[in-house]
Amino acid sequence: MSLLVTGLGVVAPTGIGVEAHWESLLRGEHAIGPIEGFDPTQYGISLAGQVRGFDPDEHVAPQLKVQTDRWTWMSLAAATLAAEDAGYTAPEDVYATSVFLASGSGGNEFSQHEIQGLWARGPKAVGAYQSIAWFYAASTGQVSIRDGYKGPSGVVVSEGAGGLDSIGWARRVARRGTPAVLVGGTEAGMCPYALLCQATSGRLSAATRPEEAYLPFDRRANGHVVGEGGAILLVEEPGAARARGARQVWGEVAGYGATHDAHHHEDPAPDATQYARAIRLALADAGVSPDEVDLVVADGAGTPELDALELAAIGAVFGSRSTPVPVTAPSSWTGRLMAGGSALNVATALLAMRDGIVPGTAHLQQPVEAPGIDLVQSTRVQELRTVVVLARGAGGFNSSLVLRRDPAGEAA
Known part of the structure; x- marks a missing residue:
């Protein structure tokens, strides 16, 4: 079953918004740089692709922000951007839109903060939101709740393949009668705990210069560099997209x-x-x-x-x-x-x-x-x-x- 991509939302090291991301790529601007926010020296890693200039207050309501981790903030922002790009507003039928996002590691930064509180001050220092903010399904759930999308929804956990696999699941959902699905995903694995978890793979580059790190298909390849962010896309059943007068079609998932x-x-x-x-x-x-x-x-x-x-x-x-x-x-x-x-x-x-x-x-x-x-x-x-x-x-x-x-x- 084919689907049409009618909306794109990007929050990435290359920029916030689809055109900012694209223009950065075309200019050949390296978005990989020294890790900011903490000293990574003891991990033997110094570079990452971080989303700079992302202000969650511009995208997430205060009462929702305190309940969620940075990766979910990025998903909420990207979901909004995708819907706006598609000119998509929630239809009267609340079951006509699904959310099927991918996740690799969940709410790392929120969890680290709560664990530090646990060890420093005891159980009472851990807030109730820890139980949901770390959860790998948090972004799917929070987008669905915020935007009122009650169609069949879920989360795909297949690490780097998850962004594609979420689209595979969207085709199943659409085949069963749900005409629109938000897919894709974001990550925010940039805190000491998350970096340590990734460093244990032995596949991270120890290079200190961006031009010498993460060199796919190059004879000098020495590992990859971690990054945060991602993209969320709105995919629609072709007949439904055209019936609502979708203002653009980026392409077809064939x-x-x-x-x-x-x-x-x-x-x-x-x-x-x-x-x-x-x-x-x-x-x-x-x-x-x-x-x-x-x-x-x-x-x-x-x-x-x-x-x-x-x-x-x-x-x-x-x-x-x-x-x-x-x-x-x-x-x-x-x-x-x-x-x-x-x-x-x-x-x-x-x-x-x-x-x-x-x-x-x-x-x-x-x-x-x-x-x-x-x-x-x-x-x-x-x-x-x-x-x-x-x-x-x-x-x-x-x-x-x-x-x-x-x-x-x-x-x-």
């Missing part, structure tokens, strides 16, 4: 596929079989051949092992084409945002299709050998009709999404 390595909870499978299978499933679902794909927006893990596996998967699917498939990793400009990152990559892909511009991979100066693959090193002008977005989540999750320009020619 196909989706997901697999699991079933190998190990931390280590990736030694081959790319299941990752390639996820891509093939999405293409088959969309009725698209590998030759019809104009661009692949890659997961871009930034470690030599994971990058090699991703290129192997892409090569297995697209390697027999007459022309190499272009591949880019825009997350290299922002850091990896966990569940928010794949959602942001979908927004980036839709913007790329709108303007016919492919953003390059940041500081890709020494690309690894990738037969049959055209690694995009710098921004280029290119007509884009069909784009594949890829994502992986820690533990073996693999997801693939096929996007097409609006078939009715009503793209923004």
